[in-house]
Amino acid sequence: xxxxxxxxxxxxxxxxxxxxRAAGRWTGYLLxxxxxxxxxxxASFVPAVGSGQIVRQSLPWVPELGVALSFSLDGLSLLFxxxxxxxxxxxVLYASSYLQDDALLGRFYGYLMGxxxxxxxxxxxxxxxxxxxxxxxxxxxxxxxIGFDHTQAKARKAALQALVVTGSGGLxxxxxxxxxxxxxxxxxxSAMLASGFNAAESPLYVPIVVLVLIGAFTKSAQFPFHFWLxxxxxxxxxxxxxxxxxxxxxAGVYLLARMSPILGGGASGPQGWTYALAITGGxxxxxxxxxxSRETQFKRVLAYSTVSSLGMMVMLIGVSxxxxxxxxxxAVAAAVATYILAHACFKGALCMVAGAVDHAVHLKDTExxxxxxxxxxxxxxxxxxxxxxxxGLPPLLGFAAKEQVLVVLLDGASRSPxxxxxxxxxxxxxxxxxxxxxxxxxxPFVGALTRTSEPPHEAPVRLWLGPVAxxxxxxxxxxxxxxxxxxxxxxxxxxxxGPSVVSGSATGGPAxxxxxxxxxxxxxxxxxxxxLISIGAVVAGVGLFLxxxxxxxxxxxxxxxxxxxxxxxxxxxxxxxxxxxxxxxxRVFQNGSLRIYIRIIVLAVLASSGVALAMSGATFxxxxxxxxxxxDTTLIEAVLVALIIAGAIMAALIGSRLAALVxxxxxxxxxxxxxxxxxxxxxxxxxxxxxxxxxxxxxxxIFKLPKYNTLSSRRxxxxxxxxxxxxxxxxxxxxxxxxxSPAAKPISHFFAEKSLSEGYGRNVINVxxxxxxxxxxxxxIVVLAIAAVGIWTLLRVRPARTPAPHAGxxxxxxx
Amino acid sequence: MIIRSVILHSASRLLVPLLVLLSVAALLRxxxxxxxxxxxxxxxxxxxxxxxxxxxxxxxxxxxxADPRVFIGIGLLVAITSGLWGPVLLxxxxxxxxxxxxxxxxxxxxxxxxxxxxxxxxxxxVFGVVVLMALELLED
Numbered sequence: 001x002x003x004x005x006x007x008x009x010x011x012x013x014x015x016x017x018x019x020x021r022a023a024g025r026w027t028g029y030l031l032x033x034x035x036x037x038x039x040x041x042x043a044s045f046v047p048a049v050g051s052g053q054i055v056r057q058s059l060p061w062v063p064e065l066g067v068a069l070s071f072s073l074d075g076l077s078l079l080f081x082x083x084x085x086x087x088x089x090x091x092v093l094y095a096s097s098y099l100q101d102d103a104l105l106g107r108f109y110g111y112l113m114g115x116x117x118x119x120x121x122x123x124x125x126x127x128x129x130x131x132x133x134x135x136x137x138x139x140x141x142x143x144x145x146i147g148f149d150h151t152q153a154k155a156r157k158a159a160l161q162a163l164v165v166t167g168s169g170g171l172x173x174x175x176x177x178x179x180x181x182x183x184x185x186x187x188x189x190s191a192m193l194a195s196g197f198n199a200a201e202s203p204l205y206v207p208i209v210v211l212v213l214i215g216a217f218t219k220s221a222q223f224p225f226h227f228w229l230x231x232x233x234x235x236x237x238x239x240x241x242x243x244x245x246x247x248x249x250x251a252g253v254y255l256l257a258r259m260s261p262i263l264g265g266g267a268s269g270p271q272g273w274t275y276a277l278a279i280t281g282g283x284x285x286x287x288x289x290x291x292x293s294r295e296t297q298f299k300r301v302l303a304y305s306t307v308s309s310l311g312m313m314v315m316l317i318g319v320s321x322x323x324x325x326x327x328x329x330x331a332v333a334a335a336v337a338t339y340i341l342a343h344a345c346f347k348g349a350l351c352m353v354a355g356a357v358d359h360a361v362h363l364k365d366t367e368x369x370x371x372x373x374x375x376x377x378x379x380x381x382x383x384x385x386x387x388x389x390x391x392g393l394p395p396l397l398g399f400a401a402k403e404q405v406l407v408v409l410l411d412g413a414s415r416s417p418x419x420x421x422x423x424x425x426x427x428x429x430x431x432x433x434x435x436x437x438x439x440x441x442x443x444p445f446v447g448a449l450t451r452t453s454e455p456p457h458e459a460p461v462r463l464w465l466g467p468v469a470x471x472x473x474x475x476x477x478x479x480x481x482x483x484x485x486x487x488x489x490x491x492x493x494x495x496x497x498g499p500s501v502v503s504g505s506a507t508g509g510p511a512x513x514x515x516x517x518x519x520x521x522x523x524x525x526x527x528x529x530x531x532l533i534s535i536g537a538v539v540a541g542v543g544l545f546l547x548x549x550x551x552x553x554x555x556x557x558x559x560x561x562x563x564x565x566x567x568x569x570x571x572x573x574x575x576x577x578x579x580x581x582x583x584x585x586x587r588v589f590q591n592g593s594l595r596i597y598i599r600i601i602v603l604a605v606l607a608s609s610g611v612a613l614a615m616s617g618a619t620f621x622x623x624x625x626x627x628x629x630x631x632d633t634t635l636i637e638a639v640l641v642a643l644i645i646a647g648a649i650m651a652a653l654i655g656s657r658l659a660a661l662v663x664x665x666x667x668x669x670x671x672x673x674x675x676x677x678x679x680x681x682x683x684x685x686x687x688x689x690x691x692x693x694x695x696x697x698x699x700x701x702i703f704k705l706p707k708y709n710t711l712s713s714r715r716x717x718x719x720x721x722x723x724x725x726x727x728x729x730x731x732x733x734x735x736x737x738x739x740x741s742p743a744a745k746p747i748s749h750f751f752a753e754k755s756l757s758e759g760y761g762r763n764v765i766n767v768x769x770x771x772x773x774x775x776x777x778x779x780x781i782v783v784l785a786i787a788a789v790g791i792w793t794l795l796r797v798r799p800a801r802t803p804a805p806h807a808g809x810x811x812x813x814x815x
Numbered sequence: 816m817i818i819r820s821v822i823l824h825s826a827s828r829l830l831v832p833l834l835v836l837l838s839v840a841a842l843l844r845x846x847x848x849x850x851x852x853x854x855x856x857x858x859x860x861x862x863x864x865x866x867x868x869x870x871x872x873x874x875x876x877x878x879x880x881a882d883p884r885v886f887i888g889i890g891l892l893v894a895i896t897s898g899l900w901g902p903v904l905l906x907x908x909x910x911x912x913x914x915x916x917x918x919x920x921x922x923x924x925x926x927x928x929x930x931x932x933x934x935x936x937x938x939x940x941v942f943g944v945v946v947l948m949a950l951e952l953l954e955d
Contacts (some may be wrong), residue, residue, distance in 0.1 A: 067870075105890060219868075221911070329843060441949070459881055551919040599840075627846040681849040682850070682851065682854070683847045684856070685841075685849055685854050686851075686853060686854045689854050689857035689858055689861065692861060693864065693945055696864055696868075696949065697945075697948055697949055697952065700949065700952035700953060701952060704952075741826065759912065759930065760846070760848055760912070760926060760928065761846035761930070762846075762847040762848070763845060763847050763850070764847055764850065765851070766845045766934070767846065767852070767930070769851060769853070769932040769934075769937075770852070770931075770937070771910075771912050771933075772936045773907070774897075774930065775898070775910055775934055776896060777894075777933075778895065778898065778910075778933075780896055781890065781894060781937055781941065782891065782942040784940060784941065784944045785887045785890075785891055785940055785943075785944060787944070788883075788887055788947045788948065789945040791947070791948055791951065792884070792947060792951060794949045795952070798937045
C-alpha cells in the first residue's frame with residue numbers, strides 16, 4: 001500500500017490543468033487536502049516504524065534485469081516522506097495564494113504535484129533502478145518549476161543550469177548504481193542491508209563510490225557543484241521554499257545516508273568515503289556560510305545558507321561512518337536526522353516568509369526592509385520562531401539538533417586531528433549561521449518601518465499559515481520530543497547505521513540496534529563543553545550581526561576569488577564546449593540545405609553499407625540465375641521496367657517541376673504494377689494510394705514555389721549525379737547479392753505459418769503489421785503524427801514580421 | 816483553391832461516399848484479404864482531398880466535422896490502448912493480441928480482437944495526417 005501515495009500524486013499531477021479549469025480557486029484546497037491526507041497516512045506509521053518495523057512493497061517491473069518497482073518504508077524514508085507531504089501541504093496552500101493571479105497556475109500545480117510524486121518515490125524506492133528513475137524525475141520536474149516564469153531569460157538559464165548539473169550527476173549515479181547492483185548481486189537496497197553487504201569488499205568499490213558521490217554532490221549542491229542552487233532561487237517562492245530548502249536538495253543527503261551502511265567501507269575498511277564526505281561537506285559548509293554572510297538579498301542569503309547546511313549534513317554522514325562503534329555511529333546519525341528535520345522546518349519557513357515579505361513590500365534586500373513586525377505581526381512571529389530555531393536556541397528543535405551535533409563532534413575531536421578541524425569549522429559556521437538567522441528572520445521586522453509606495457499589510461492567511469505551522473512543529477518537538485521527534489529520529493538513525501530489524505518481525509518490540517535518542521531539553525541543557533560552544537557562538541553571532549557592514553568590508557577580498565563560485569567553469573564547459581560542439585555540428589550537418597542533407601545521408605549509406613557489402617565477400621553475379629531470370633521476363637514486365645527507367649531519367653533532366661512530378665508519379669505507378677504482377681496486391685494497393693496522394697500534395701506545394709530556375713553550378717550537378725549513380729549501383733549490388741546468396745531460412749516462412757494459427761488472419765502482411773510487429777507499426781504512426789505536427793507548425797506559424805492575413809478572409813491576396 | 820469544374824463537382828458528390836465506403840471495407844477486410852488500416856486511411860483521405868478540390872477546403876473541413884489533429888490524437892490513443900489490453904487484463908506482454916467473439920443475430924459470430932482496433936487506430940492516424948497536410952496546403 002505504501003506505493004499508493006506516489007501514484008495518487010502522479011495522477012493528480014496529470015489532472016491539475018483540467019482541475020484548475022473545472023474547480024477554479026478551489027483547486028488549491030482540493031490538492032492540499034489530498035496532500036494532507038497522505039501526510040496523515042504516513043504519520044500513522046510513526047509508532048510502528050519508530051519501534052523498528054519496516055514496511056515493504058514490491059511489483060515486478062523488468063524481472064529479467066532484476067528491476068522491481070519496490071518500495072520500503074523505514075525510519076529514514078518515513079522522515080523524508082513526512083517532510084515531503086507535511087511541508088508540501090503548506091506549500092500547495094501557499095502557492096494557491098502566492099500565484100493566484102497567474103494564468104498558468106493549473107500548470108504550476110501539475111509540476112508541483114509531479115515533483116511531489118517523484119520526490120516521494122525517491123525516498124520510498126527500495127530498488128536502485130526505481131530510485132534512479134524517481135531521482136531523474138525530480139530533476140526534470142524541478143527544471144520545469146525553476147523555469148516556470150518562462151518568459152524571463154534568467155529563469156530559463158537557471159533552470160537549464162540546474163538541469164545540466166543535476167542531470168550530469170544523475171548519469172554518473174546511474175552508472176554507480178548499476179555497478180553496485182552488479183557487485184551486490186541484487187538491486188534491492190533492503191536485501192543488501194539485510195545480507196550485511198559491504199561494497200568495500202568488491203573490486204568495483206572505488207568506481208561505485210566516486211560515481212554515487214558525483215550524483216549526490218551535484219544534487220545536494222556540494223562544492224564545487226554548489227552554484228546552481230542560488231541560481232535556482234529564481235523560481236517562485238513556493239518552489240524555492242519547497243525544493244531548494246526542504247526537500248529536493250536533500251535528495252543527495254538522503255542517498256548518502258541510505259548508502260552509508262553499504263558504501264561506508266565498514267569500521268575497519270577503507271576511509272575514502274569518510275574523508276570525501278567530511279572534507280567536501282566541511283568545505284561546502286564553511287564556504288556557503290561565508291558567502292551567505294556577504295549577501296544581502298533574502299533569497300541569496302537563504303540559498304547559500306542552505307548550501308552551508310547541506311554541507312554540514314554531508315559532513316556528518318561522513319563522520320558517522322568513521323565512528324568507532326555502533327553506538328557512536330548511531331549518535332551521529334541521530335544528530336543528522338534531527339538536523340534534517342529542524343532545517344526543513346526553519347529554512348522552509350524562512351523561505352516562505354521571504355516570499356511573503358516580497359509580496360507585501362516588493363523589496364528583496366534585507367538591508368532595505370525594517371520594522372515590519374508592526375504591520376505583519378503574524379509573519380514576524382513565524383519568522384522569529386524560525387530564526388530562533390536556526391540559531392540553535394532552546395526550546396526549539398534547532399537547539400536539540402545543534403547540541404547533538406556538537407556533542408558528537410566533541411567526541412570525535414578527542415580522537416583525530418580531522419575531528420578537531422571539523423569541530424572548529426562547525427563552530428565558525430555556527431557563528432555565521434546566527435548572523436544569517438538574524439539577517440533574514442529578525443532584522444526585517446524590527447527597527448524603523450520601511451517606507452513604501454503602498455502601505456505594507458499583513459500577508460494573507462495562506463502565506464503565513466505554513467511558516468507559523470512549521471514554527472509550531474519546532475516548538476512542539478522541542479518541548480515534547482517524545483510525541484513524534486524522538487521516534488522519528490530514532491528510526492531514521494537506525495536506518496542510517498545499518499540493518500536493524502528484518503521486515504515482518506514487527507511485534508518483537510524495539511530491537512537492540514534501535515539507538516537511544518534523547519531530545520529532551522532537560523537532558524540537553526546540562527552544562528558541558530557543547531553548551532559552552534553554543535553560547536559562545538550565539539554571543540559571537542550577535543556581535544557579528546551588529547558589525548555586519550564592517551565584516552562585509554573586511555571580507556571584500558573574497559570577491560576576487562571568483563573560483564569559489566565555480567560557475568565560470570560550468571559556463572566555459574557548457575556554453576563553450578557542449579554548445580560550441582552542437583553549433584559546429586549544426587553548421588556542418590544541419591545547415592538547412594536539402595541538397596546537403598541528402599548528400600550526407602546517401603554518402604553515409606554508401607560508405608557504411610558499401611564497405612560492409614564489399615567486405616562480406618558475397619557473390620554478386622551468378623550467370624545461371626541471371627539468365628534464368630531474363631528468360632522468365634514477360635513482355636509486360638519489360639515494358640514496365642523500360643517506363644520506370646525512362647521516368648527516372650526524365651524526372652532528373654526535365655526543366656519543369658510539374659513535368660518532373662508527373663515523371664516521378666509514372667515511376668511509382670509502374671512499380672505498383674510490378675507489385676501486382678509479382679503477387680503483392682497489398683503493397684500495390686498501398687503504393688497506388690500513396691503515389692496518388694503524394695502527387696496531389698506535391699502539386700499543392702509546387703504552386704507555392706518560386707519560378708523554376710537553374711541555380712547550381714555544373715560542377716555541383718555532376719557531383720550530385722555521381723552520388724546518385726553510386727547509390728543506384730549500391731542498391732543493385734544489394735539486390736544481386738541477396739539473389740545470389742539466399743538466406744538459409746527466410747523469416748517469411750514463420751509468418752506465413754503462424755499468421756492464421758496465431759494471428760487469426762489470412763492476410764499475412766496485415767497480420768505482421770497489426771499483430772506480430774504492432775510495436776513497429778505504432779512507432780511508424782507516431783512518426784507520422786510527429787511529422788504532421790511539424791508540418792502544421794511550419795505552415796501555421798509565420799514569422800512575426802509578415803502580419804497574418806485577416807482571419808477567415810477568403811482570397812484577397814495572391815500567393 | 817477550388818477547381819471550378821462541373822464534372823469534378825458532380826463526380827465528387829458520387830465518388831466521395833463511395834470512396835469512404837471503400838476505405839472502411841478495405842480496413843475491415845484487411846485481416847484476411849488485401850487491405851488494412853494504412854491503405855484504408857489513405858483512401859478515406861483521398862476522398863476528403865477530392866471533396867476539397869471540388870468544393871474547397873472549408874467544405875472539406877465541415878465534411879469531416881473534427882479538426883484533422885483530433886483524428887491523429889484519437890488514432891494514436893486507440894492504437895496504444897489496443898496494445899495495453901493484453902498486459903492489463905491477462906498479464907501478457909504489451910501488444911499481445913486479445914480476441915473475443917460477438918454474436919450478431921442474422922450475421923453470425925464476428926471476431927473482434929485488439930489487432931483490429933489497432934488497425935482502426937492506424938486508419939485514423941493516417942487519415943488525419945494526410946488530410947491535415949492537404950488541407951493546410953489547400954487553404955493558403
